[in-house]
Structure formats: structure tokens, C-alpha cells
Amino acid sequence: MSEQPQFSIKIDQNKYLPEGGREVHAVVSVESTGSPTGVSQPASAAEVIIIDTSGSMSYPDTKLRAAIAAAQVAVDTLRDGVFFAVISGANTAKMVFPQQTTLVRADATTRQQAKQALSRLQAQGGTAIGSWLRLADQLFDAHQEGIRHAILLTDGKNQHETAEELDAVLYRCTGRFVCDCRGVGTDWEVAELRKVSSALLGSVDIVADPQGLVADFQAMTEAAMGKAVADVALRVWTPQTAKLRFVKQVMPTVQDLTGKRTESGPQAGDYPLGAWGAESRDYHICVEVSPGEVGKELRAGWVKLVVPGAAGAEDEILATGNVLVQWTDDEAASTRINPRVAHYTGQAELADAIQEGLQARKDGDEDTATARLGRAVKLAEEAGNDEITSLLRKVVDVVDPATGTVRLKKNVEKADEMSLDTRSTKTVRTRKGEG
Amino acid sequence: MRACPNCGEGVFEGEGFCEACGHPLTAEATAAVQAGRVAREGVTAKVLPAGRPGTRPTRRTEPKSPRPACTECGATAIDADGYCEHCGMRQPAERDHIEIELPGSVAAGASDRGRRYARNEDFLALAAHSGGIAAVVCDGVGSSPHPDDASRAAAETGVAELAARFGSGAAPEEATCDAALKAAEAVAALAESPSDAPSCTYVSALTYADPATGTPAVTVGWVGDSRAYWLGGGGSDAASEQLTQSEQLTQDDSWAAFMVAEGALTEAEAEAHPNAHVITAWLGADADEVRPRVRTFSPGGPGAVLVCSDGLWNYAPKPQDLVAVLAGAACDPALDPLGAARTLVRFALEAGGRDNISVAVVPVAIGTVAPDPVTPNTEHAP
Incomplete structure (x- = not known):
């Protein structure tokens, strides 16, 4: 990786705590600026495309035809030299291209062969997502040094293996590759696919209309090709007596990383951030510290962006930042609310409110559903999250957005409900009228 | 410039005592201390020449040890930014308390x-x-x-x-x-x-x-x-x-x-x-x-x-x-x-x-x- 992107960390917070104050919040903005041109590419990249070929994919047949077309466009989007394979998934996973269990280099010939192999796919059998991921993991095994990305497309529930089997595979695959998941149609389970994408640091989205798949696959592959650094981690050091309450990605989506910690040194843990191209993401960190005397200043968190070194090699530190605390008896200082912390706190709550509201609606608990979705309308309005506001309006009739007064709609399209659920974690950077 | 053998502060040729910690630097200075004339005479000649501009007073901080201890928890791991690597407390800047x-x-x-x-x-x-x-x-x-x-x-x-x-x-x-x-x-x-x-x-x-x-x-x-x-x-x-x-x-x-x-x-x-x-x-x-x-x-x-x-x-x-x-x-x-x-x-x-x-x-x-x-x-x- 000769021309690695330049990384920077910016911290937004109010460091002032009142006397006896314990809890400090900060928004950590990580930005990478790409290498000047696309000329110099990372040492290696590997891509596996996983297409659901269960029987339901041919009801209607447009689903399979659209999936094949989308996968073919994705293959065309691979640049020369990228190692790739295409897998079909049903009760078990099978190699579509190449035939042997390995990745091949992309060039004009292999791309053509892969597209031909895709065109011959038939839909038959059930859905066992864990087995598909296990095969992908096996393929990535020889390519752990570079960028490793998979696309998983499914249209159904994971019916032909147990939840425990899927969990075991996800545990095994965590950190081994990044996987973006797409659900086509409306017969798949949002929570299930979100679990997969979240474990594998990827995105999840609904493609209700199969016609939308081609553009989506192309965009995903292009984004994967734009990644220049694999396996970036956020290393957070905290004082010995402090407790790291949570680490959440809050931009571009809400993703709780707290449970993904691996210890990386004295008082420090690493949170995996996946692969990076030229992009920016924001993280919300909350640390609980032991109160100090007025006037004292504490480093409550020392945040470093690292690429952990391979066995024996030194970790590479890309950028650092400090989360600070200073105790003060100046109330004006300690009660000031940092606008970005407030903004993202609201959006994290927004995702929770939507998911809880939709679940309550499914469970027939209309009071809770009305209250939670009403709260969501208010939060989306405050945050200026227009996409979520418009998705919410397909599920509820808004009486007053400012107070969050809503009525549940009687007839809601399944696709609208699933879109809202899937996209509930998408955040926007600033409020309307700001910055 | 060389370093004081006691505290590591830079000292100049010809100085009898370290300006930072008062440690005698020459045989004469050591003898003066041992003879009970103590630092005053030796230092007076060095630190306090009449009207010498820029005369530095003795700094009453503890002699610099290679690993200073945290003023909060006592751990001897202060990083380059001045924070304790153990408890996180910012160490007083040089001018915070002089x-x-x-x-x-x-x-x-x-x-x-x-x-x-x-x-x-x-x-x-x-x-x-x-x-x-x-x-x-x-x-x-x-x-x-x-x-x-x-x-x-x-x-x-x-x-x-x-x-x-x-x-x-x-x-x-x-x-x-x-x-x-x-x-x-x-x-x-x-x-x-x-x-x-x-x-x-x-x-x-x-x-x-x-x-x-x-x-x-x-x-x-x-x-x-x-x-x-x-x-x-x-x-x-x-x-x-x-x-x-x-x-x-x-x-x-x-x-x-x-x-x-x-x-x-x-x-x-x-x-x-x-x-x-x-x-x-x-x-x-x-x-x-x-x-x-x-x-x-x-x-x-x-x-x-x-x-x-x-x-x-x-x-x-x-x-x-x-x-x-x-x-x-x-x-x-x-x-x-x-x-x-x-x-x-x-x-x-x-x-x-x-x-x-x-x-x-x-x-x-x-x-x-x-x-x-x-x-x-x-x-x-x-």
C-alpha cells in the first residue's frame, strides 16, 4: 500500500463537568482522504458475490433474473487483478465461478466466464445463510492480507439451519471479511440480515423491487473497489478507574460496537471499523470517570486509529485524538451541550424508537407502537433526517411532528414497513439549517 | 553543554554548581560544600554575579528523574502530551505552578x-x-x-x-x-x-x-x-x-x-x-x-x-x-x-x-x- 489515504481524527465534546461529574460524551469524527488518483491501488483485494438460488427466487422468476443481472454487473465492476468468486446459496453453498474452491484474478476472460456461469443459474432448494458464509470464509482464507469484501443477496428467511448454526458461523467469520447484505422482495427477515451485516461490519438494505438490484450491486462493488485500507480499528485507552460505557458508530449508520472490543494493551481495547476508502464516519464514545477536583484536567479517552500489525509487526497508528474532562465550578461551562453529541444521541434513539415501535406494532401493542413511532417522528424532524421522516409517514399519519403526535396507518405495505425497519439506523450529519 | 550528574539539567563549562539542583560540579565546589561553606559562596559567585543579565534563579522543583511520577496517582508513566498513562490526569504544565x-x-x-x-x-x-x-x-x-x-x-x-x-x-x-x-x-x-x-x-x-x-x-x-x-x-x-x-x-x-x-x-x-x-x-x-x-x-x-x-x-x-x-x-x-x-x-x-x-x-x-x-x-x- 504505497499511497495510503490520509486519516484524521476530530473530537467534538464539552469537556467541562460539574464538581462530582462522572460521565463524558464525545463524537469522534474519522476522515480519510483518498490517494490522489486511482492509479495506485492497494496490494490486493478479494471479492465474493453470494447469490441466493433457493426455490423462492423463481417466484416470480424476475427475482432470479434480476439477481443474475446484478451479479454480472458487479463482476464487470471488478477491476483487473482483484481476486474473486461467485457462490450460489441454497440448502448448501456451491461454487458458480470458478468451479474449484478458490479465488481467481479478474481479467477480461475470467469476467466473461463468470458471467456465463451466472446465466446458467437455476433456483432450487432452501435457505441456509450460514453455510454460504462458511464457503466465503474458506475462499478468503488465503487472502487475509488485503481488502476482503462479500455481497450477500437473499430473498428469504434462514429456514434450513438453526439460529445457533448461523451464530456460530458469524462468530467464526467476524473480522475475516466485510459483508454487505441485501434482501430482495419482502419475504426475508430484517432482524436476521441486520445481525449478519452488523457482525460482518457491512450494510443491510432492502431492494423491494428486483429492478433496483443492478444499480445497487454496481454501487456496492464500486465502493468495495474504492477501499484502500483493510482492518482499521479504533483503539480506545481509558484511565484505570474509568469505565468505557459505549462505543457506537453514529454516521453513516448507527452501529453499536461496544461488544466488539478486543483487548489491545494496558487499559486499551480495539473496536473494528472494517475497510476504508476515501470516506468519513462518526463515532460516539461515552466514558464514566472517577470525579476529580475542580480545575483538574483528565484524559478520559485516548483514541487512536490503528491498523494492527500482522503477528510480530508493529501496529500502524494513523491518527489520534483526546477525549478530555475538566471539572469546573462554572455552571455555564458544565451545562453547555455539545450540538454534535446531542444530534447523534437523538439519532441513536431514533433508530431504537423505530425498531421498538415496529416490533410493538407486529405484536399488536398499538399504544407502545404509537408512542414509539411518534417519538421517532419527533426525533427525525429534530435531526433533519428527511429520508426517515418520509419512510415514517408511510407507516403513521402524522398529526403534529413537533410533539410526535401520530396515528398508526391501518393498511401498510410490507415493503414500506421493512424499508423503515432496515433504514432506521441511517443517520444524517447535521440538522436542517446547520453547517 | 553537558548535563548535571545529579538531575540531568544542562550546565555550562566553568559553572561551580548546577543551577537547577545546586549539585556541585567541580572539585572546588565539592570541597567548598564539604568545608561547610556550603552552596552559598560557590553559588553566589556563579548565580549572582553583580548585574549579570539573565541570571537564573534556582528552580525549586524536584530534581528531574528520568521517569517523573504522576501528581495524582504516583505512577511513573507520563506520556509526551503530559497525561498520566495510568489514571489519565494531566500533569501540571511547567508554568502551572512555579x-x-x-x-x-x-x-x-x-x-x-x-x-x-x-x-x-x-x-x-x-x-x-x-x-x-x-x-x-x-x-x-x-x-x-x-x-x-x-x-x-x-x-x-x-x-x-x-x-x-x-x-x-x-x-x-x-x-x-x-x-x-x-x-x-x-x-x-x-x-x-x-x-x-x-x-x-x-x-x-x-x-x-x-x-x-x-x-x-x-x-x-x-x-x-x-x-x-x-x-x-x-x-x-x-x-x-x-x-x-x-x-x-x-x-x-x-x-x-x-x-x-x-x-x-x-x-x-x-x-x-x-x-x-x-x-x-x-x-x-x-x-x-x-x-x-x-x-x-x-x-x-x-x-x-x-x-x-x-x-x-x-x-x-x-x-x-x-x-x-x-x-x-x-x-x-x-x-x-x-x-x-x-x-x-x-x-x-x-x-x-x-x-x-x-x-x-x-x-x-x-x-x-x-x-x-x-x-x-x-x-x-x-
Whole structure:
């Protein structure tokens, strides 16, 4: 990786705590600026495309035809030299291209062969997502040094293996590759696919209309090709007596990383951030510290962006930042609310409110559903999250957005409900009228 | 330049003792210490040559060990940014709390960031000359850019110039005035433009023996609202009585002092006014012509000159208040200047520490205790 992107960390917070104050919040903005041109590419990249070929994919047949077309466009989007394979998934996973269990280099010939192999796919059998991921993991095994990305497309529930089997595979695959998941149609389970994408640091989205798949696959592959650094981690050091309450990605989506910690040194843990191209993401960190005397200043968190070194090699530190605390008896200082912390706190709550509201609606608990979705309308309005506001309006009739007064709609399209659920974690950077 | 074998501070060829920790560096110096002449003689020759500009006082911080301990938890892992790698507490910056003492306890000072400000914008400097001490305290004006640079430049330039000018034969008033003007030049030179002018107050005290009478004298000079006081008494029969002879030697260049002098407001009214701390003179590129005010006094008995920033006197404006603080701690400034400086800084911190606090204490000994209290001799018009 000769021309690695330049990384920077910016911290937004109010460091002032009142006397006896314990809890400090900060928004950590990580930005990478790409290498000047696309000329110099990372040492290696590997891509596996996983297409659901269960029987339901041919009801209607447009689903399979659209999936094949989308996968073919994705293959065309691979640049020369990228190692790739295409897998079909049903009760078990099978190699579509190449035939042997390995990745091949992309060039004009292999791309053509892969597209031909895709065109011959038939839909038959059930859905066992864990087995598909296990095969992908096996393929990535020889390519752990570079960028490793998979696309998983499914249209159904994971019916032909147990939840425990899927969990075991996800545990095994965590950190081994990044996987973006797409659900086509409306017969798949949002929570299930979100679990997969979240474990594998990827995105999840609904493609209700199969016609939308081609553009989506192309965009995903292009984004994967734009990644220049694999396996970036956020290393957070905290004082010995402090407790790291949570680490959440809050931009571009809400993703709780707290449970993904691996210890990386004295008082420090690493949170995996996946692969990076030229992009920016924001993280919300909350640390609980032991109160100090007025006037004292504490480093409550020392945040470093690292690429952990391979066995024996030194970790590479890309950028650092400090989360600070200073105790003060100046109330004006300690009660000031940092606008970005407030903004993202609201959006994290927004995702929770939507998911809880939709679940309550499914469970027939209309009071809770009305209250939670009403709260969501208010939060989306405050945050200026227009996409979520418009998705919410397909599920509820808004009486007053400012107070969050809503009525549940009687007839809601399944696709609208699933879109809202899937996209509930998408955040926007600033409020309307700001910055 | 080589390093002191004791503390690692840089030392120069020909120096008998380390300036940072006082460790003897030469065979002669070691012999002097062993012979009981102790540091004073050796250091006096080195640290206190008459009028040597830039003479550095002994810094009373602990000798630097290779791994300093955290002031909060004691762990010996301080990272390059100044935070403890164990408990995370930021270690005091060098200027957060400074204590200095001239060898032989002939003068001392302490300066502290206080409890409200993120940094210490005061600076204090001490130097010895052939017949006494020069002390300068400067308080960076918070509304100006880089006030910490201004106060440091002014104090260091002022004290060096004061000791040098007096040492080379200038009259004390003339040396005091010239030193303040030189300090003003140094501060003005920091400005990138008149609208971007670092600025600070200035107060100096020079102690010496009056050439005509041989009795001790004090000349103070100031611009702004940093002050000098005489803390009289100590060592006499009725110490507690004598201390009441203390008095303020400077008159603030401030709105409040002006209103009181004009008879427009009473002292209490002026101090309660929001403008009370607005200063009417300062050093800086944006200042009017700098006209240092200079006064000379003859102490009538032993005592000490106190030079301080408003971070101290805000909490104890009357000389009697300051004397009471020291008496409460059983501290005689004439005998223990460092102890007195520390006591006063601690008092201001405990009272709230809303500003940076700087205090210099210069004892004035007297051979025969004269009956007169402190009497102003002259006011020098520059």
C-alpha cells in the first residue's frame, strides 16, 4: 500500500463537568482522504458475490433474473487483478465461478466466464445463510492480507439451519471479511440480515423491487473497489478507574460496537471499523470517570486509529485524538451541550424508537407502537433526517411532528414497513439549517 | 553543554554548581560544600554575579528523574502530551505552578495557574545584584492574544535590565524606569499588528543599600494593577505589633483607583463596580506611551517586599489582610520568603483561585532597627 489515504481524527465534546461529574460524551469524527488518483491501488483485494438460488427466487422468476443481472454487473465492476468468486446459496453453498474452491484474478476472460456461469443459474432448494458464509470464509482464507469484501443477496428467511448454526458461523467469520447484505422482495427477515451485516461490519438494505438490484450491486462493488485500507480499528485507552460505557458508530449508520472490543494493551481495547476508502464516519464514545477536583484536567479517552500489525509487526497508528474532562465550578461551562453529541444521541434513539415501535406494532401493542413511532417522528424532524421522516409517514399519519403526535396507518405495505425497519439506523450529519 | 550528574539539567563549562539542583560540579565546589561553606559562596559567585543579565534563579522543583511520577496517582508513566498513562490526569504544565528561590533564601516566589484558567498567564522573575535583589511580576492581559508570552517577555527582560542597569551604576529610580521601558519594548515587539497586541501589567521591586546612608532602601516601579507591598516587622520584640506597619507601595493604574483618586467613588463603591478591574495602563503595542510610576522607600525596620498579581490581592487587598494570612500560618516573610510565597498562593487558591496568582517575596534585613516606619522618600517622575 504505497499511497495510503490520509486519516484524521476530530473530537467534538464539552469537556467541562460539574464538581462530582462522572460521565463524558464525545463524537469522534474519522476522515480519510483518498490517494490522489486511482492509479495506485492497494496490494490486493478479494471479492465474493453470494447469490441466493433457493426455490423462492423463481417466484416470480424476475427475482432470479434480476439477481443474475446484478451479479454480472458487479463482476464487470471488478477491476483487473482483484481476486474473486461467485457462490450460489441454497440448502448448501456451491461454487458458480470458478468451479474449484478458490479465488481467481479478474481479467477480461475470467469476467466473461463468470458471467456465463451466472446465466446458467437455476433456483432450487432452501435457505441456509450460514453455510454460504462458511464457503466465503474458506475462499478468503488465503487472502487475509488485503481488502476482503462479500455481497450477500437473499430473498428469504434462514429456514434450513438453526439460529445457533448461523451464530456460530458469524462468530467464526467476524473480522475475516466485510459483508454487505441485501434482501430482495419482502419475504426475508430484517432482524436476521441486520445481525449478519452488523457482525460482518457491512450494510443491510432492502431492494423491494428486483429492478433496483443492478444499480445497487454496481454501487456496492464500486465502493468495495474504492477501499484502500483493510482492518482499521479504533483503539480506545481509558484511565484505570474509568469505565468505557459505549462505543457506537453514529454516521453513516448507527452501529453499536461496544461488544466488539478486543483487548489491545494496558487499559486499551480495539473496536473494528472494517475497510476504508476515501470516506468519513462518526463515532460516539461515552466514558464514566472517577470525579476529580475542580480545575483538574483528565484524559478520559485516548483514541487512536490503528491498523494492527500482522503477528510480530508493529501496529500502524494513523491518527489520534483526546477525549478530555475538566471539572469546573462554572455552571455555564458544565451545562453547555455539545450540538454534535446531542444530534447523534437523538439519532441513536431514533433508530431504537423505530425498531421498538415496529416490533410493538407486529405484536399488536398499538399504544407502545404509537408512542414509539411518534417519538421517532419527533426525533427525525429534530435531526433533519428527511429520508426517515418520509419512510415514517408511510407507516403513521402524522398529526403534529413537533410533539410526535401520530396515528398508526391501518393498511401498510410490507415493503414500506421493512424499508423503515432496515433504514432506521441511517443517520444524517447535521440538522436542517446547520453547517 | 553537558548535563548535571545529579538531575540531568544542562550546565555550562566553568559553572561551580548546577543551577537547577545546586549539585556541585567541580572539585572546588565539592570541597567548598564539604568545608561547610556550603552552596552559598560557590553559588553566589556563579548565580549572582553583580548585574549579570539573565541570571537564573534556582528552580525549586524536584530534581528531574528520568521517569517523573504522576501528581495524582504516583505512577511513573507520563506520556509526551503530559497525561498520566495510568489514571489519565494531566500533569501540571511547567508554568502551572512555579516556585523559585534565590540561593541563600535571599528572595523567593511562587506562581500558580489558579483554579479557573487553563493556563498561567502570569510570570515572575527574580535576580540578585551586588547589593540586593530585583523582582518583577507581570500579569498577562486576558483579553489580548498570547498574554502568557507578553508576561514572560516583560518579566525576564525587566528583571535582567533592572539588575544590569543598577549594577552598572544607574540610580535605582532610573534603573527601574529604564527596565520597565525595556520590558515594554520587548512586549510591543511580540505584536504582529496593533490590533493583535499581546499585553501585560508590570511591577518591579529593587532592594539595595542607600549609597549615602548605607541603610536599606526599596524602589518600586509599575504599570497596571499588579502591586508591591511592604510587610513590616518580624524579629523585633513585639512582632505582632510591628506587622501592622505594613503598607501598599504601589497605586493601581486602574479605573477603580482613578475614580477613588478623583473623589468620584469611595473605595468600596469602586471595588464593587463592574469596571473595578479595568486597567488604565499596560505594556503592549496597543498601549499609549508607557510611563512607569516609580517610588522609593526606606524601611524603618526589618521586613519583606511583596510583589504580586491581582490573583492574590483580589482576596486580600489590604496589607493587614496579607499580614494576617502569614501570621495565621506562623510564617515570617523576612525569614522564610519561599514559605511566605507558598502560603499566600495557597491562600488565594483556597479562596477560589479565580485568576492566576503570582507572588514574589524579598526580605529586607536591617542592621539596627530604626524607629521610623516605612516612609516614602521620593516619587520619581519619568
